[in-house]
Every structure is written in structure tokens, then in C-alpha cells.
Amino acid sequence: MTDGWTVGVIVAMAVVTLISRCFFFILDRQWMLPAWAERALHYAPVAALAAVVAPEILTADGRLIGTWHDARLFGAALGTAVYFWRRSVLLTLAAGMLAYLPLHIALRW
Incomplete structure (x- = not known):
């Protein structure tokens, strides 16, 4: 059974979202928007991607590697190098996985 507090919080969150x-x-x-806010919003997608990807690469079980x-680490490094070399997202993914998979599967890294 759901108590009144939980229902109230859900309704309040729905109202704030709406x-x-x-x-x-x-x-x-x-x-x-002010000009400074518009300039800042240009960096929002990159910042969001970095906020998701960086902890996945740099931590294991909540601790730094x-x-x-x-x-x-090797997959991310090669993927980054290939991206700056060719500016291709598909090649970046392929190169990163080509570095990651053999090390992960064969060497159990």
C-alpha cells in the first residue's frame, strides 16, 4: 500500500516537471536567453556526454582505477586518437572496440 507522503511527493514532482x-x-x-547563457548551452551536450562516459572509463566498483x-583505458585512448585524426564517429567506435575487446576477452583485463 502506498502512503500519502509518497503520493504527495510524486504529485509535487509531476507539477514541477509540468x-x-x-x-x-x-x-x-x-x-x-542572455548571450552568455546561449554560449554556455553550446557546451551542454559535450558536458553531459563527458559526465556519463568519464566515470565509466576511470572507475571500477566506485573507485578510481x-x-x-x-x-x-586503452579503448578510450585509441578511440580519442582516431577521432582527432579522422573526425569520424564510426571509426572512433570501431577503433575503440578493436582495442577494448581483445584485451578484455583474451587477457581478462
């Missing part, structure tokens, strides 16, 4: 998503439709005049015997 208001924040509909904020621009509710306004009666056009609203512009303490050894070079981790296939993720």
Missing part, C-alpha cells in the same frame, strides 16, 4: 516544461508556452511575450591493466 511547469518547467510548459514555462515557455505560459509566457505571454517572447523570452530570450589503480592499474593500467584495464581495457577501457
